[in-house]
Amino acid sequence: MNTQHISTSRRDFLKTSASMAGMFLLGFPAWGAQDYPRRTIHPYPNKLAWGDGTLRLSKRATLALGRDCDVEMMKDLWQRFTFGAVKLDVTSDPSLKPVEFSLAGARPPQREPNDTYALTVNASGIAASGVDAAAVRHAWFTMLQLLQPGDDSVAASLLAARRTTSDSPPAASRLAATVAVSNHDLSFAVPHVEIHDWPVMKFRGLHLCIFRETPPHMIERAIRLAAFFKFTHVVLEFWGMLKLEALKELSWPEAWTKAEAGKLVRIARSMGLEVIPMFNSWGHATACRIAYGRHVVLDQNPRLAPLFEPDGWTWCLTNPRTLDLLRRVHDELIEFAGPGQYFHIGCDEAYSHATCDRCRQTDRVQLFADHINNLAAHLEKRGRRAMMWGDALLERAKWPSGFAANGSPALPTHLALDRVSRKIIINDWHYDVKGEVPTLAHFRERGLETIACPWNSTANIRALSKAAVANKSDGLLMTTWHHLVQSIPALHYTAACVWSKDQAALGLRQAEGALPRAATASILRKLAPADGKFDRAGWNTFELPSVID
Numbered sequence: 001m002n003t004q005h006i007s008t009s010r011r012d013f014l015k016t017s018a019s020m021a022g023m024f025l026l027g028f029p030a031w032g033a034q035d036y037p038r039r040t041i042h043p044y045p046n047k048l049a050w051g052d053g054t055l056r057l058s059k060r061a062t063l064a065l066g067r068d069c070d071v072e073m074m075k076d077l078w079q080r081f082t083f084g085a086v087k088l089d090v091t092s093d094p095s096l097k098p099v100e101f102s103l104a105g106a107r108p109p110q111r112e113p114n115d116t117y118a119l120t121v122n123a124s125g126i127a128a129s130g131v132d133a134a135a136v137r138h139a140w141f142t143m144l145q146l147l148q149p150g151d152d153s154v155a156a157s158l159l160a161a162r163r164t165t166s167d168s169p170p171a172a173s174r175l176a177a178t179v180a181v182s183n184h185d186l187s188f189a190v191p192h193v194e195i196h197d198w199p200v201m202k203f204r205g206l207h208l209c210i211f212r213e214t215p216p217h218m219i220e221r222a223i224r225l226a227a228f229f230k231f232t233h234v235v236l237e238f239w240g241m242l243k244l245e246a247l248k249e250l251s252w253p254e255a256w257t258k259a260e261a262g263k264l265v266r267i268a269r270s271m272g273l274e275v276i277p278m279f280n281s282w283g284h285a286t287a288c289r290i291a292y293g294r295h296v297v298l299d300q301n302p303r304l305a306p307l308f309e310p311d312g313w314t315w316c317l318t319n320p321r322t323l324d325l326l327r328r329v330h331d332e333l334i335e336f337a338g339p340g341q342y343f344h345i346g347c348d349e350a351y352s353h354a355t356c357d358r359c360r361q362t363d364r365v366q367l368f369a370d371h372i373n374n375l376a377a378h379l380e381k382r383g384r385r386a387m388m389w390g391d392a393l394l395e396r397a398k399w400p401s402g403f404a405a406n407g408s409p410a411l412p413t414h415l416a417l418d419r420v421s422r423k424i425i426i427n428d429w430h431y432d433v434k435g436e437v438p439t440l441a442h443f444r445e446r447g448l449e450t451i452a453c454p455w456n457s458t459a460n461i462r463a464l465s466k467a468a469v470a471n472k473s474d475g476l477l478m479t480t481w482h483h484l485v486q487s488i489p490a491l492h493y494t495a496a497c498v499w500s501k502d503q504a505a506l507g508l509r510q511a512e513g514a515l516p517r518a519a520t521a522s523i524l525r526k527l528a529p530a531d532g533k534f535d536r537a538g539w540n541t542f543e544l545p546s547v548i549d
């Protein structure tokens, strides 16, 4: 399967290279619009009609904004996408509606009933209209993907070269000289187009983990890319890597301060993402992967053992200090993440629940249900809804293999399903599922809202997205775990699934082979420039692994 993929993309690369060579030899593109889109746009708009003309922007442009447009974000990204080559003069225009913009003087288009935004490019300029501030932000992200840098003097020389005989040495040397001197003289071509666009899912989230080895700039890249691909939420899970006042042992000495980590929150919010704070409030209490056996608290202070079940993996729920500590951590993280509607309490894979001498005496299912409801009630007082992973509420024997269902005869937590607060949103995760996802209907029929959660395989992302729409889920939360380097180049795929009607964008030429990977890299180069540094470029810190496996 992989081999075939590689050979396909290698063929595509050769084909593309041949076309490129043709383009430079003949002086005009060798491919038609049907082979390759005039512009790749991720996620591709739901309704788009290319026009025939091209608008050219160079040196200066005027941007008129309605009252609710996000002027700082727009200026910042304009600078990043035009490399400072086209100065933007920003004005506010009272004749525009609050969520409209007009670049170079165009009139904002009429929105159609389905649209969250409409965007038009014609001879008079570029303009957009949105239903709200988020929608007009999305119009801006789409517009930036229409910009193609070019060099007018090179274009003029190419035309001149075509007018002389094709093998004339003077024309070629004239062209070379022009390229050398006009390196900084950029203009931008924007094809005429009319776009009407809207998302198919309301909630479009990305779950990110910060491990000890995670470079902050990689998280920044993932956040910027997710926002640019029109995601709505980012969940930040710190694996012992954020300093907390509630208990110093909850983080390693090398953990980030809130000031350091706050930069990521500011970046996310500046691009329109809501940050969902997260803290594992039942299982995964080690804040470290089970694979290597660390425990952020007990490896620093073993005397805190009574907060946990004997193996340390799960919080001890009959110790009143546990609930008190968790509430304080939740409050602290809420303040850290800024305004928002949600808090993720984790609560997956709590295999050693109620195994201490005291917890064993209790009704273990009720102990679990009470704990979840206590946390949800506390969060509700803070104006937030709890999100939790769904595996404890699903019975292992009831669902096919591949489904994450951890209720068992030995630990029948699935019996708590009818006892947990209906304010809780179930994050239904299944990473080995590539077909139907009946668990979403199972939760919905019992009055619980759901969000479908895939990982980084495209078949898994596609299946859960399809199921989320079919089962009226609130949306999708893509998880990344310790596979961030694979997840960043898969983000375009998730974006297509959560945005595109009937996943139509997945069938486009821009989604084939390695093309979206290259497009992702090109976008990241603008969103978060590497400034010439090898380990800040792309989405991995090395080019080859140190061990061949």
Ligand SMILES: [Zn+2]
Pocket: 308, 309, 315, 316, 317, 318, 319, 354, 355, 356, 357, 358, 359, 360
């Ligand atoms: Zn206990």
